[in-house]
Amino acid sequence: MQNTKRISSDLIYVGASDRRLHLFENVYPIPFGVSYNAYVLLDEKAVLLDTCDKEVTGAFLENLRYALNGRPLDALIVNHMEPDHAANIARVLDLYPDAEVYLTLAASKMLQQFFGAAYAPRLHTVKEGDSLNTGRHTLKFIAAPMVHWPEVMVTFDETDGVLFSADAFGTFGALNGSLFADEEEISRFEWDEMRRYYANIVGKYGVQVQNLLKKASALPIRMICPLHGPIWRENLSALLEKYDLWSRWQGEEGVVIFCASIYGNTLSAMERLAALLNEKGVKHVRLYDLSAQDPSFMLAEAFRAKAAVFASASYNAGVFIKMEELLHDLKAHDYKNHVVAYVENGTWAPSAAKTMKGILEGQALTVAGETLTIRSVLSDEAPLCALADALKEAIL
Numbered sequence: 001m002q003n004t005k006r007i008s009s010d011l012i013y014v015g016a017s018d019r020r021l022h023l024f025e026n027v028y029p030i031p032f033g034v035s036y037n038a039y040v041l042l043d044e045k046a047v048l049l050d051t052c053d054k055e056v057t058g059a060f061l062e063n064l065r066y067a068l069n070g071r072p073l074d075a076l077i078v079n080h081m082e083p084d085h086a087a088n089i090a091r092v093l094d095l096y097p098d099a100e101v102y103l104t105l106a107a108s109k110m111l112q113q114f115f116g117a118a119y120a121p122r123l124h125t126v127k128e129g130d131s132l133n134t135g136r137h138t139l140k141f142i143a144a145p146m147v148h149w150p151e152v153m154v155t156f157d158e159t160d161g162v163l164f165s166a167d168a169f170g171t172f173g174a175l176n177g178s179l180f181a182d183e184e185e186i187s188r189f190e191w192d193e194m195r196r197y198y199a200n201i202v203g204k205y206g207v208q209v210q211n212l213l214k215k216a217s218a219l220p221i222r223m224i225c226p227l228h229g230p231i232w233r234e235n236l237s238a239l240l241e242k243y244d245l246w247s248r249w250q251g252e253e254g255v256v257i258f259c260a261s262i263y264g265n266t267l268s269a270m271e272r273l274a275a276l277l278n279e280k281g282v283k284h285v286r287l288y289d290l291s292a293q294d295p296s297f298m299l300a301e302a303f304r305a306k307a308a309v310f311a312s313a314s315y316n317a318g319v320f321i322k323m324e325e326l327l328h329d330l331k332a333h334d335y336k337n338h339v340v341a342y343v344e345n346g347t348w349a350p351s352a353a354k355t356m357k358g359i360l361e362g363q364a365l366t367v368a369g370e371t372l373t374i375r376s377v378l379s380d381e382a383p384l385c386a387l388a389d390a391l392k393e394a395i396l
């Protein structure tokens with residue numbers, strides 16, 4: 001059954017949600033699904049902005065057919081060639097033989113890699129600042145390389161002030177009837193999922209996101225239509241503010257304690273540290289046992305917190321596995337500009353702290369307090385108190 005949604009008088013949502021997929025990009029858990037957004041603009045020209053993932057092909061094509069209501073499709077704008085948005089390009093071009101494609105040069109090469117050279121005559125490469133007039137609307141193309149892949153562009157409808165932002169400003173989570181972010185108050189959970197999407201998918205490319213934000217700040221944006229998650233038409237400043245913080249690797253609040261513990265003694269000390277932080281008035285303290293968590297959530301928590309405590313058992317002259325994984329993941333996402341502290345535990349030759357620091361070496365981080373070395377069990381609270389004080393002061 002068609003499930004299109006009208007966004008404005010001539011803009012229609014033709015995307016679809018997947019509630020069955022277990023892992024996005026075959027690695028990130030999405031317990032609440034994901035939406036693949038696509039949009040049809042019905043002007044003198046009928047324009048489709050991006051397609052959808054192969055898992056929602058049926059729903060997407062039905063929506064597209066319904067939105068076009070018998071009209072031919074004149075143009076397809078490809079903002080991003082990743083298969084979660086590009087999988088159905090060939091299907092669309094075969095079904096709608098009049099459709100001409102507008103995309104960057106890099107995207108044109110990728111399209112031909114994925115679907116063959118036969119479509120080449122229908123591809124029109126566009127550059128930063130080029131535009132497409134569709135009748136009443138003028139669509140301007142803006143390069144956004146590495147906001148997620150190198151070929152990415154975003155499209156700005158100058159007539160109505162709508163930014164089609166590709167993966168930027170997207171989030172995990174299927175749509176639940178409503179299409180607009182303002183139809184429900186954005187809960188902590190929703191910001192958390194948005195941050196998890198940002199950190200894992202785009203987090204490494206903060207510099208490129210900053211470039212896009214700079215370009216966006218010069219545009220009279222009234223609405224943001226991303227490729228995943230709800231559309232933003234109110235409170236855009238809150239969204240842009242979060243993106244500005246995240247893309248500068250600026251923590252938002254509080255302290256996160258990441259603990260990798262074999263027998264539980266390091267964890268027991270960190271329970272006490274969390275309590276001491278709370279007693280000292282530090283808000284937004286969260287403690288995680290890394291063995292019980294999915295790494296994508298931990299990466300997002302590292303982006304959120306102003307300070308992170310890395311507490312780990314020593315393991316074969318190194319650091320316990322889950323902590324090693326987290327630190328490599330942080331480094332891969334260029335984690336920096338945060339406050340960090342190190343706690344290690346060892347029974348004969350503590351090695352965790354040296355290994356942890358080695359992995360994060362070269363990242364611009366501020367270390368709070370002294371490295372705390374626990375020998376099997378911590379019985380003296382004084383070093384935890386000192387660490388709590390140092391953390392509190394560092395995030396003020």
Ligand SMILES: Cc1cc2nc3c(=O)[nH]c(=O)nc-3n(C[C@H](O)[C@H](O)[C@H](O)COP(=O)(O)O)c2cc1C
Nearest residue numbers: 261262263264265266314316317346347348349350
């Ligand atoms: C496979 C394995 C390797 C370990 N390697 C080291 C080591 O290299 N150096 C050390 O001091 N302790 C080592 N340990 C011991 C633990 O790090 C130590 O008992 C620590 O106190 C455990 O803290 P926890 O109670 O938080 O798990 C190892 C333990 C295991 C199971």
Ligand SMILES: [Fe+2]
Nearest residue numbers: 080082148167
């Ligand atoms: Fe992408």
Ligand SMILES: [Fe+2]
Nearest residue numbers: 082084167227
């Ligand atoms: Fe995507």
